[in-house]
Amino acid sequence: MSNTEYYRRDRNWHPAPIVPNYKSTVLRNPQRPLLSLPQSAVDLAGPVFGQAQLDPLDHDLILNYGTGAEAVGERIVVHGRVLDQNARPVPGALIEIWQANAGGRYRHVRDGYLAALDPNFGGCGRVLTDADGKYAFRTIKPGPYPFRNNGSDWRPAHIHISIFGAAFTQRLITQFYFEGDPLIAKCPIANTVADAAALDMLVAKLDLENQGPFDHLTYRFDIVLRGRRSTFFENRPEGN
Amino acid sequence: MTIEPLNETPSQTAGPYVHIGTLPSVAGLKIRTQEKLDVAAPANAAGERIFIEGTIRDGAGSLVVDAVLELWQADSKGKLPGFWGRAATDFKTGLYRFETVKPGKIAGTPDAPFVTLLLFSRGLNIHLHTRMYFADEKDANAADPTLKAVGDPALAATLIGARTSEGGKTVYRFDIVLQGDGETVFFDI
Numbered sequence: 001m002s003n004t005e006y007y008r009r010d011r012n013w014h015p016a017p018i019v020p021n022y023k024s025t026v027l028r029n030p031q032r033p034l035l036s037l038p039q040s041a042v043d044l045a046g047p048v049f050g051q052a053q054l055d056p057l058d059h060d061l062i063l064n065y066g067t068g069a070e071a072v073g074e075r076i077v078v079h080g081r082v083l084d085q086n087a088r089p090v091p092g093a094l095i096e097i098w099q100a101n102a103g104g105r106y107r108h109v110r111d112g113y114l115a116a117l118d119p120n121f122g123g124c125g126r127v128l129t130d131a132d133g134k135y136a137f138r139t140i141k142p143g144p145y146p147f148r149n150n151g152s153d154w155r156p157a158h159i160h161i162s163i164f165g166a167a168f169t170q171r172l173i174t175q176f177y178f179e180g181d182p183l184i185a186k187c188p189i190a191n192t193v194a195d196a197a198a199l200d201m202l203v204a205k206l207d208l209e210n211q212g213p214f215d216h217l218t219y220r221f222d223i224v225l226r227g228r229r230s231t232f233f234e235n236r237p238e239g240n
Numbered sequence: 241m242t243i244e245p246l247n248e249t250p251s252q253t254a255g256p257y258v259h260i261g262t263l264p265s266v267a268g269l270k271i272r273t274q275e276k277l278d279v280a281a282p283a284n285a286a287g288e289r290i291f292i293e294g295t296i297r298d299g300a301g302s303l304v305v306d307a308v309l310e311l312w313q314a315d316s317k318g319k320l321p322g323f324w325g326r327a328a329t330d331f332k333t334g335l336y337r338f339e340t341v342k343p344g345k346i347a348g349t350p351d352a353p354f355v356t357l358l359l360f361s362r363g364l365n366i367h368l369h370t371r372m373y374f375a376d377e378k379d380a381n382a383a384d385p386t387l388k389a390v391g392d393p394a395l396a397a398t399l400i401g402a403r404t405s406e407g408g409k410t411v412y413r414f415d416i417v418l419q420g421d422g423e424t425v426f427f428d429i
Contacts, residue, residue, distance in 0.1 A: 010248065014250050030426050034428035047321060
């Protein structure tokens with residue numbers, strides 16, 4: 001196995017640590033610059049997750065709260081591929097998601113938003129990518145909700161998503177939004193991503209061709225994790 | 241022709257409700273209640289059984305009570321893949337706590353034993369990455385290239401967990417300061 005490093009993270013493509021319009025960033029980020037290090041053996045390895053650790057309904061948030069009844073809301077499937085920066089699929093990647101219910105309320109002991117809980121919705125899911133890096137969840141479209149920031153700011157409908165690649169240095173947690181939502185442009189958190197093309201990577205696209213007829217709409221969200229640099233002195237002319 | 245790598249998907253904050261997807265029972269969900277992700281090394285793992293605990297404070301000195309940390313390390317013989325764990329800071333006390341085994345030195349590297357820690361929370365647009373080295377590894381720490389690169393001993397000290405004993409258990413205390421006086425060293429790796 002090669003110990004080739006992964007591409008450095010482009011910290012200007014990612015959101016800046018402190019973005020004053022998202023107030024929680026101001027006191028929670030270091031003042032000193034990050035110290036750049038070479039990637040160690042620990043960074044180049046990562047935890048391996050298997051199907052045995054998952055429940056068969058983990059990828060189905062309409063049913064997986066275990067009450068036997070279905071969650072209320074706009075029925076959707078979100079699917080896509082996990083690739084690395086070299087456009088190669090990442091198989092066996094653990095994806096975890098969490099989200100508010102159709103009314104914008106989270107099932108969390110610290111969420112006090114007045115919208116009602118749905119007794120049949122937990123808002124937690126997970127899935128492993130297949131050999132082609134593909135994944136799919138069935139869920140309901142989350143509602144927008146207000147949060148205390150500049151007075152009452154509103155979050156666009158979004159789903160939180162956490163991804164483990166093959167190496168711990170590929171670790172990523174982000175959120176995705178839904179095509180056409182006018183709240184994206186108004187959201188202080190979405191707009192911590194300064195580059196319009198970068199923010200567009202976080203917008204799931206309506207995939208009408210792959211709808212479930214008379215059942216659900218489908219959205220497509222592809223994910224790109226860090227990729228490995230090429231090495232030219234191994235017996236691998238096609239790259240690694 | 242120039243071949244450009246694809247852009248990485250940009251990060252966004254894990255937010256205040258990160259527990260729902262990562263530690264659902266902490267959020268209050270009645271699912272996966274048997275999961276003990278804060279125990280990184282299984283009970284039968286070889287090596288010295290240890291705990292790592294501490295708090296996280298922000299630039300105003302306030303406890304960060306809504307963070308999730310992930311731990312990743314080599315096993316006690318310095319072999320990979322090693323052990324991964326996940327723990328939340330307590331909503332009241334702000335304490336996080338991992339149970340694991342002390343990692344060994346990785347053969348063929350100059351690195352002292354360490355555990356990697358990633359921090360996720362509201363207000364972190366992209367996770368923070370730090371390491372905890374072990375106070376009782378003085379010789380290995382003195383030769384460690386990362387601690388040398390940090391330079392200033394006061395800064396390097398922010399990366400060292402203090403070895404303590406609590407009721408017969410070995411506990412490394414590792415308090416993290418996100419900003420200001422005593423600010424922990426964070427890495428771009």
